[in-house]
Amino acid sequence: MQKKKIITIGGGTGSFTVLSGLKKYDLDITAVVSMADDGGSTGRLRDELGVLPPGDIRQCLVALSKESQSLRDLFNYRFEAGQLKGHSLGNIFLSASEKVTGNFSAGLRMVEKVLNIKGRVLPVTNDNTNLYIKLKNGQTLKSQNEINHNNEIQKIGIENIYLKPKAKPNREAIKKIKKADIIVIGPGNHYCSIIPNLIVEGIPEAIQQSQAKVVYVCNLVNKKGHTENFELNHYVDQINSFFKKPRIDKVLFNTQKPAKEIKDKYEFYGEDLVKFKIKTNLNYEVREVDILSNIKPKYSQVDSISKLRSFIRHDPDKLAKEIVS
Amino acid sequence: MQKKKIITIGGGTGSFTVLSGLKKYDLDITAVVSMADDGGSTGRLRDELGVLPPGDIRQCLVALSKESQSLRDLFNYRFEAGQLKGHSLGNIFLSASEKVTGNFSAGLRMVEKVLNIKGRVLPVTNDNTNLYIKLKNGQTLKSQNEINHNNEIQKIGIENIYLKPKAKPNREAIKKIKKADIIVIGPGNHYCSIIPNLIVEGIPEAIQQSQAKVVYVCNLVNKKGHTENFELNHYVDQINSFFKKPRIDKVLFNTQKPAKEIKDKYEFYGEDLVKFKIKTNLNYEVREVDILSNIKPKYSQVDSISKLRSFIRHDPDKLAKEIVS
Numbered sequence: 001m002q003k004k005k006i007i008t009i010g011g012g013t014g015s016f017t018v019l020s021g022l023k024k025y026d027l028d029i030t031a032v033v034s035m036a037d038d039g040g041s042t043g044r045l046r047d048e049l050g051v052l053p054p055g056d057i058r059q060c061l062v063a064l065s066k067e068s069q070s071l072r073d074l075f076n077y078r079f080e081a082g083q084l085k086g087h088s089l090g091n092i093f094l095s096a097s098e099k100v101t102g103n104f105s106a107g108l109r110m111v112e113k114v115l116n117i118k119g120r121v122l123p124v125t126n127d128n129t130n131l132y133i134k135l136k137n138g139q140t141l142k143s144q145n146e147i148n149h150n151n152e153i154q155k156i157g158i159e160n161i162y163l164k165p166k167a168k169p170n171r172e173a174i175k176k177i178k179k180a181d182i183i184v185i186g187p188g189n190h191y192c193s194i195i196p197n198l199i200v201e202g203i204p205e206a207i208q209q210s211q212a213k214v215v216y217v218c219n220l221v222n223k224k225g226h227t228e229n230f231e232l233n234h235y236v237d238q239i240n241s242f243f244k245k246p247r248i249d250k251v252l253f254n255t256q257k258p259a260k261e262i263k264d265k266y267e268f269y270g271e272d273l274v275k276f277k278i279k280t281n282l283n284y285e286v287r288e289v290d291i292l293s294n295i296k297p298k299y300s301q302v303d304s305i306s307k308l309r310s311f312i313r314h315d316p317d318k319l320a321k322e323i324v325s
Numbered sequence: 326m327q328k329k330k331i332i333t334i335g336g337g338t339g340s341f342t343v344l345s346g347l348k349k350y351d352l353d354i355t356a357v358v359s360m361a362d363d364g365g366s367t368g369r370l371r372d373e374l375g376v377l378p379p380g381d382i383r384q385c386l387v388a389l390s391k392e393s394q395s396l397r398d399l400f401n402y403r404f405e406a407g408q409l410k411g412h413s414l415g416n417i418f419l420s421a422s423e424k425v426t427g428n429f430s431a432g433l434r435m436v437e438k439v440l441n442i443k444g445r446v447l448p449v450t451n452d453n454t455n456l457y458i459k460l461k462n463g464q465t466l467k468s469q470n471e472i473n474h475n476n477e478i479q480k481i482g483i484e485n486i487y488l489k490p491k492a493k494p495n496r497e498a499i500k501k502i503k504k505a506d507i508i509v510i511g512p513g514n515h516y517c518s519i520i521p522n523l524i525v526e527g528i529p530e531a532i533q534q535s536q537a538k539v540v541y542v543c544n545l546v547n548k549k550g551h552t553e554n555f556e557l558n559h560y561v562d563q564i565n566s567f568f569k570k571p572r573i574d575k576v577l578f579n580t581q582k583p584a585k586e587i588k589d590k591y592e593f594y595g596e597d598l599v600k601f602k603i604k605t606n607l608n609y610e611v612r613e614v615d616i617l618s619n620i621k622p623k624y625s626q627v628d629s630i631s632k633l634r635s636f637i638r639h640d641p642d643k644l645a646k647e648i649v650s
Binding site for chain 1: 402426
């Protein structure tokens with residue numbers, strides 16, 4: 001029997017979780033990855049070297065690598081001092097590969113080989129582009145980094161979210177999407193990682209045409225200033241709005257409660273759990289399941305919301321089991 | 326029949342040449358590599374991250390890699406802009422490996438695996454140490470980088486050349502040296518790459534004890550301010566002075582003349598060809614052979630002696646053939 005062809009669509013951290021779980025199954029896996037990141041190490045490499053954003057791609061590569069834990073740790077290693085401070089080795093490696101081969105996809109294939117990955121990792125586009133949001137007050141937010149840190153987006157309202165320059169879709173990604181058996185969208189930063197895939201011309205059309213079952217893995221936590229008080233249907237409806245006809249078949253929604261002290265911490269920072277209230281007249285099936293990670297990290301030293309966020313997260317194995325079943 | 330066990334002792338560029346040739350033979354190869362480098366990309370990584378010097382090790386790894394040319398090119402790739410400018414990817418990779426594993430040798434083993442190398446690459450020491458030269462006028466030169474760029478060393482004269490702090494030898498290197506069939510010393514920067522191996526306590530003693538044939542590959546060109554007008558016997562006698570009893574069995578000396586215009590360029594910068602005049606009463610055998618590289622690079626745009634130097638160089642294949650025979 002032919003292996004099931006499964007596509008994940010997302011960014012770095014969320015796709016890392018899904019792929020880490022799926023890797024353990026006998027599947028033909030392709031990760032389609034957002035190319036809008038322009039903050040941190042990735043942003044510096046883009047600015048200084050003119051390369052395409054490596055960060056999200058790196059996380060997917062590491063998730064799918066069949067190499068030793070130590071080599072995977074090495075690719076995720078972040079330098080802690082000097083001029084390299086903040087850069088992850090994998091980001092630098094991908095950027096050098098792009099420079100040596102002369103194009104991002106050729107460099108990526110080289111790194112796929114070094115990391116001996118299961119399946120493929122494909123940038124949603126090979127074009128150098130940036131994420132923009134035009135707000136309803138006329139203001140334009142000009143980079144994913146700026147958008148990510150802006151807390152007024154939801155209050156003001158989004159007029160338009162787009163890539164500039166316009167990005168052509170990666171043809172390989174289009175081909176894979178059309179032939180897929182399952183397409184998994186999310187989890188991930190809604191405006192910064194998920195939607196940037198769906199505004200690449202040709203991607204939603206390919207998903208529409210595909211015979212695949214489309215599964216959306218709903219986020220666990222709403223993002224302050226972006227999706228506060230969002231319920232399941234808000235996410236699904238927004239994603240469906242990028243298709244001519246609603247395309248999401250199934251939603252995985254976590255029902256397991258995180259520990260109270262962790263939830264309280266999140267709420268202190270204005271991040272609430274996603275709710276699922278409206279349960280009738282939905283044009284998609286919702287599976288309410290325990291897909292929460294049990295790992296309880298020590299949070300006493302947590303001083304930033306970004307570190308905190310990773311405490312409420314999906315469990316890769318539970319998630320993969322639900323997707324495969 | 327067991328493979329011949331062959332050790333090379335040197336630094337980066339010279340060992341790269343020898344190893345690139347030897348790789349093509351069915352041999353058990355170990356590169357023992359100087360750890361005194363502290364200039365350029367290597368120096369910055371040492372200063373900022375406190376790592377051991379990766380540069381010479383990287384060149385030996387690339388020489389022995391059985392991976393594709395493109396992956397080897399990638400490891401040698403130097404960034405050309407931004408904060409990474411001047412760093413080679415391989416140097417950064419080795420430094421991250423040291424950080425992730427917690428020690429240089431463990432990191433190195435990981436990189437050996439990634440590059441799928443033939444044989445082993447061993448630092449002569451795992452200690453963080455620096456090269457010093459005390460001159461006869463009492464002045465002390467405090468780093469390999471300073472020594473490399475000082476043109477007065479020969480004129481003033483060397484009182485002492487040493488490592489500080491004192492470096493313990495790499496035990497694995499000692500073991501390999503003692504069991505070797507052939508030990509190849511050189512070619513390479515005499516005071517900056519070759520001798521820094523012989524001043525690691527225990528290394529000359531191990532070479533002395535070994536039953537191996539010791540071959541010295543004599544440099545082609547003398548270095549301005551360091552070894553001007555040196556003849557073959559000057560190099561051999563200086564190296565032999567690090568052993569209790571002279572240990573060099575055989576010297577490979579190139580007899581092929583480089584093209585006149587290249588030779589003239591070198592001489593313009595004060596770099597003369599090594600001569601071989603005193604041919605009697607030698608306690609070693611000299612093989613006078615054509616081991617010169619025929620590759621004639623375009624030299625019209627050459628503006629620095631460091632770039633120029635690489636134009637008169639050994640041919641890896643001719644050299645390996647002589648060593649193996």
